[in-house]
Amino acid sequence: MAKTDYIQIRRELHQIPELGFQEYKTQAYLLNYIRSLPSDRIEIKQWKTGIFVKVLGRKPVRLIGYRADIDGLPIKEETGLPFSSNHEKEMHACGHDFHMTIALGVLTNIVENPIDDDMLFVFQPAEEGPGGAEPMLKSEIMQEWKPDIIIALHVAPEYPVGTIAVKPGLLFANTSELFIDLKGKGGHAAYPHQTNDMVVAACNLVAQLQTIVSRNIDPLDSAVVTIGKITGGTVQNVIAETARLEGTMRTLSAESMTKVKDRVKALVKGIEAGYECECTIDFGSGYYQVYNEEAITAEFMNFIRSETNIELIECKEAMTGEDFGYMLKEIPGFMFWLGVNSPYGLHHSKLNPDEEALETAINMITSYLQFKGNKE
Structure with missing residues (x-):
């Protein structure tokens, strides 16, 4: 398949971004393409809005997995591209259109030039939320077709085309959303002594939350607690009865995430006592750390250095x-960053990865799978 064909696929996918577990057009598009491939070595199973594609090898010993996420983000696109999103306020602002296109390219190559081992291509919904990987992993399909190793990539706007970035061990952090609702007693601004002001309580809680990292986490560890949104009150001369904090937490260890959550709970209890209010905490969705298995990742890095012209970072x-x-x-398994050379970062409304990276990734991953899947 020519490079121009993959560029066209990417542009068509870019026009139909859909939110988590709503990827109906995307799933139909992917299935239409996959079903156009020779079917004698392919088994296809659908899971919600995702897809499993098993490619039978010539003399399989293992099952090698390759995962691509397929959902978009609730962001209004501002790239001005002729193939911009057709869905208002939804955009492939995290490069999942690239991820899908690359997976289709690798799938095509493996079907046309099978390796010894079996392969499982996992087209996963809802990576951006509420999270599709964990339930997909627990599904009967993936328990039956559980890979022996699994790999994935993520576009990296900050790196040039022709480069990849990776490391053994921890690559991405543990994450958790954070939503805190505070309810006190509202009233007229002229009578504050008759109220319990939730704007004041919320502001104090934000300040206290910022002490968690500086005073409860080992200085040699890393963590982030960010409150990105505060809402409260109704009008300027009424003391707020309610307020809401929305934020995110990130840590480099699962243990630190537990400690951060425990401290959030303790501080909120203090606010309840100090401001005579009721608070509820919702940690929303959260993701487990991305930890690259050392030996497999090191083998991949050595392959890139010795067998390709790609710059390894x-x-x-x-x-x-x-x-x-x-x-x-x-x-x-492991995940790695793919350089796509964009001045705008991930989740930005003007993100436009360089399409030259598509062919680079397809050829490189195919070569690695041929090396890995044919190795005794």
Whole structure:
């Protein structure tokens, strides 16, 4: 298949971004393409809005997994591209259109030039939320077709085309959402002594939450507690009866995430006592750390250095989150960054990855799978 064909596929997928577990057009598009491939070596199973595709090898010993996420984000696109999103306020602002296209390209190559081992291509919904990797992993299909190793990539706007970045061990952080609702007693601004002001309580809680990292986490560890949104009150001369904090938490260890959550609970109890109010905490969805299995990742890095012209960067761990971590928790494997050279970062309304990276990734991953899947 020519490079122009993959570019066209990416552009068509870019136009139909859909939110988690709503990827109906995307699933139909992917199935239409997959079913156009020679069927003698392919088994296809649907799971919610996701897809499993098993490609039978010539003399399989293992099952090698490759995962691509398929959902978009609730972001209004501002790229001005002729193939911009057709869905208002939804966009492939995290490169999942690239991820799907690359997976289709690799799938095509493996079907046309089968390797010894079997392969499982996992087209996963809802990576951006509420999280599709963990329930997909627990599904009967994936328990039956559980890979021996699994790999995935993520586009990286900050790296040039022709580079990948990876490291053994921890790559992405543990993450958790944070929602806190406070309810006190509202009233007229002229009579504050008759009220319990939730704007004041919320502001004090935000300040206290910022002490968790500086005073409860080992200085040699890393964590982030961010409150990104505060809402409260109704009008300027009424003391607020309610307030709401929305934020995110990230840590480089599962143990630190537990400690952060425990401290949030303790501080909220203090606010309840101090401001005579009621509070509820919702940690929302959260993702387990992405931990690259050392031996498999090192083998991959050596392959890139010795068998390709791609520049390999051994990167540092990042505070980004990815639900692929749940799969790596049970299946050895790795994730790596793919350089796509964009001035705008992930989740930005103007993100436009360089399409030259598509062919680079398809050829490189195919070569690695041929090396890995044909190795005795």
